Amino acid sequence: MAENEKDRDYLGRLQDYYADSKRIPSLQRVCELMGFASKTAAKKLLLRLENEGFVERTPDDDAWMPSTRFFERALADSHVPAGMPVAAENGTEPFMLDDYVVKQPSRTVMIPVKGDSMIDAGIHSGDIAVVERGTGASKGDFVVAIVDNEFTLKELGLERGRFILIPHNPAYPVIRPQGELEIFGVMVGLVRRYSH
Numbered sequence: 001m002a003e004n005e006k007d008r009d010y011l012g013r014l015q016d017y018y019a020d021s022k023r024i025p026s027l028q029r030v031c032e033l034m035g036f037a038s039k040t041a042a043k044k045l046l047l048r049l050e051n052e053g054f055v056e057r058t059p060d061d062d063a064w065m066p067s068t069r070f071f072e073r074a075l076a077d078s079h080v081p082a083g084m085p086v087a088a089e090n091g092t093e094p095f096m097l098d099d100y101v102v103k104q105p106s107r108t109v110m111i112p113v114k115g116d117s118m119i120d121a122g123i124h125s126g127d128i129a130v131v132e133r134g135t136g137a138s139k140g141d142f143v144v145a146i147v148d149n150e151f152t153l154k155e156l157g158l159e160r161g162r163f164i165l166i167p168h169n170p171a172y173p174v175i176r177p178q179g180e181l182e183i184f185g186v187m188v189g190l191v192r193r194y195s196h
Contacts, residue, residue, distance in 0.1 A: 003048075010034050010045055011054055015070065024055060024064040072096055101189035107133045109185065111144060111153075118142070118153055121168035123190060129153060130189030139163075142187040147177055151184060 013033050017025055025033060030042035046064055049055045053069040072094040102108045113127040121142070123129070129144065137143050139158045144151055145165055154165035154175065165175035 007045065007048055007052075011049060011070075014049075014055075018066060018070070024066065068096070069094070071098070097191075101130045101191070103188070104132060107135070107185075108188075109133060110191070111151075113153060117167040117169050117172040118155075119169050121155070123153065123168070124192065126192075128191040129187045130191065131185035132188045133185040135186045135188075137183045137186050144184040144187065146182040146184055147175055153187065156183070 014024065014030075017029075017033060024046075027039040027042040027046075030036065030045065031039060034042065034045065036042050036045075046055055050057075050064075053067055055064050055070060056067045057063070058065050073096070098105070109131045111129045111131050113123055113129055114125055116125055123142070129142075131144050137156050139156055141156050142153065143156045143165075144153050145156075146152075147165065152165060152175070154167055157164045157166040157174070159174075159176070163177070163181050165177070165181075167174070
């Protein structure tokens with residue numbers, strides 16, 4: 001296996017470790033994780049990963065920390081159709097989930113969804129709604145609104161010149177606010193994990 005391929009394997013191990021512990025391991029622990037015989041080999045790996053932009057030194061230079069590229073995931077070159085099967089392609093390119101769903105980090109909030117009032121829109125309890133605050137809401141947007149001092153996620157509708165909140169489950173009524181409707185933010189993305 002070429003050094004570059006080995007480093008990708010080592011990077012994957014570091015990413016798994018980071019997912020569990022929320023830190024880059026010590027040189028000794030890197031040796032244990034990778035099967036290295038010396039801390040010198042561990043340091044050389046981290047220096048190579050630093051040159052590739054995956055890790056960097058902390059500001060006080062006493063430890064390693066992940067850089068932005070550390071959180072890249074592989075994005076396949078081809079789409080997977082939800083219809084008829086097509087020939088698979090193995091090519092991948094780097095992909096950052098944040099770059100895809102988060103356009104303005106300072107205004108973006110991730111909000112867990114609870115309940116089934118939006119189930120027919122494909123929004124399930126346990127999903128994470130990516131909500132952008134301060135974005136102008138329009139009819140048809142899915143919004144997080146504040147109604148009677150409580151948050152709710154609904155489709156923003158318009159009825160006789162007034163905004164209403166439309167659920168996507170016939171078991172729930174349309175919400176017609178009596179006073180002013182406050183929009184917390186507009187849902188710009190949705191994250192769902194299928195396996196535990």
